Amino acid sequence: MSDKIERVKTLIIGSGPAGYTAAIYAARADLKPVMYTGMEPGGQLTTTTEVDNFPGYPDGIDGPTMMVQLQQQAERFGTEVRIGMITAVEFSKVPGGIHKVIADGEKEIEAETVIISTGASAKYLNIPSEQRLRGGGVSACAVCDGFFYKGQDVAIVGAGDTAAEEASYLANICNKVTMLVRRDEMRASKAMQHRVNSLKNIEVRYNTEVDEVLGDQVVEGLRMVNNKTGEKDEIAITGLFIAIGHKPNTDIFKGQLDMDETGYLITKGKSTKTNLPGVFASGDAQDKEYRQAVTAAGSGCMAALDAERYLAEIGSVEETVAGQYKI
Numbered sequence: 001m002s003d004k005i006e007r008v009k010t011l012i013i014g015s016g017p018a019g020y021t022a023a024i025y026a027a028r029a030d031l032k033p034v035m036y037t038g039m040e041p042g043g044q045l046t047t048t049t050e051v052d053n054f055p056g057y058p059d060g061i062d063g064p065t066m067m068v069q070l071q072q073q074a075e076r077f078g079t080e081v082r083i084g085m086i087t088a089v090e091f092s093k094v095p096g097g098i099h100k101v102i103a104d105g106e107k108e109i110e111a112e113t114v115i116i117s118t119g120a121s122a123k124y125l126n127i128p129s130e131q132r133l134r135g136g137g138v139s140a141c142a143v144c145d146g147f148f149y150k151g152q153d154v155a156i157v158g159a160g161d162t163a164a165e166e167a168s169y170l171a172n173i174c175n176k177v178t179m180l181v182r183r184d185e186m187r188a189s190k191a192m193q194h195r196v197n198s199l200k201n202i203e204v205r206y207n208t209e210v211d212e213v214l215g216d217q218v219v220e221g222l223r224m225v226n227n228k229t230g231e232k233d234e235i236a237i238t239g240l241f242i243a244i245g246h247k248p249n250t251d252i253f254k255g256q257l258d259m260d261e262t263g264y265l266i267t268k269g270k271s272t273k274t275n276l277p278g279v280f281a282s283g284d285a286q287d288k289e290y291r292q293a294v295t296a297a298g299s300g301c302m303a304a305l306d307a308e309r310y311l312a313e314i315g316s317v318e319e320t321v322a323g324q325y326k327i
């Protein structure tokens with residue numbers, strides 16, 4: 001541990017759309033935010049080429065550029081962005097208490113407020129051809145990328161409610177959707193299964209797994225294997241969607257913050273407040289429902305406003321902010 005312990009007003013953990021939006025608002029409210037970017041500076045959008053649905057970009061924008069611009073906007077107002085990981089936390093349980101945070105396993109920071117925006121990671125199959133073609137036709141987000149495959153043949157892997165919903169979404173846009181289900185039945189609810197089965201352009205293949213994604217630079221086809229018979233079969237597709245779940249990046253908060261059985265942080269009512277005073281959660285880490293950049297950004301804004309109001313309430317923020325919010 002270093003000898004000198006740093007004290008910050010607002011610590012932001014994570015540098016996706018939620019973290020940067022929280023940083024913009026917190027910096028403009030003079031909370032002097034310090035942000036730790038984590039292992040993926042810029043977050044999930046740095047893994048995608050085209051973002052077409054974020055408001056304000058009429059011609060679309062590539063994910064990495066958008067995230068650099070968000071960083072520049074946050075820094076313009078004084079956010080200190082640090083490349084590093086938060087590796088441990090010891091949150092205070094009392095209003096006005098100081099939260100202890102360890103960065104990169106050694107640096108101790110004391111924070112008056114903490115905004116968590118650590119996101120969620122999409123699960124992949126982790127076979128080499130899938131990893132190679134990520135961003136070249138392999139995607140983990142049908143709502144984000146389905147539009148690019150309008151009128152084309154695609155496939156989706158997964159058997160739960162999200163997979164069924166994404167398959168139905170794709171069926172409205174694409175020519176044909178082949179759905180690969182590993183077992184001999186879907187895990188999705190009966191209602192969702194009914195929806196999938198009622199759509200004529202979805203073909204469900206049970207006991208079927210991906211053997212290899214075909215294509216050099218972009219997806220051109222899929223080789224599937226029947227896990228009962230071992231039989232292999234190929235289809236021509238241009239897009240492959242992986243819908244086998246997400247894992248929220250919340251392990252370091254276990255035992256301190258309330259979370260659901262899959263690890264999504266639980267916030268109070270319409271706010272970003274967690275069960276502990278001065279600790280706020282935003283973005284995909286607390287949202288298994290929408291998981292979009294714009295919703296993450298919206299909740300990042302809310303987290304900064306919640307932090308600002310909390311600081312005003314406990315008497316840490318001087319006249320500038322205290323006058324604005326009468327709590």
Ligand SMILES: Cc1cc2nc3c(=O)[nH]c(=O)nc-3n(C[C@H](O)[C@H](O)[C@H](O)COP(=O)(O)OP(=O)(O)OC[C@H]3O[C@@H](n4cnc5c(N)ncnc54)[C@H](O)[C@@H]3O)c2cc1C
Nearest residue numbers: 014015016018038040043044086119144283284291292293
């Ligand atoms: C392939 C793909 C394409 C997508 N396309 C679109 C699209 O077109 N439009 C759209 O709206 N949405 C899209 N999404 C969804 C969108 O990317 C997410 O909803 C959004 O990025 C969530 O933002 P976030 O800030 O909550 O978290 P994330 O973007 O997941 O960022 C999390 C951040 O937390 C950091 N972090 C994690 N743990 C720690 C730690 N211990 N210490 C410090 N930092 C930590 C990470 O390094 C990262 O910077 C796409 C997602 C994927 C995977």
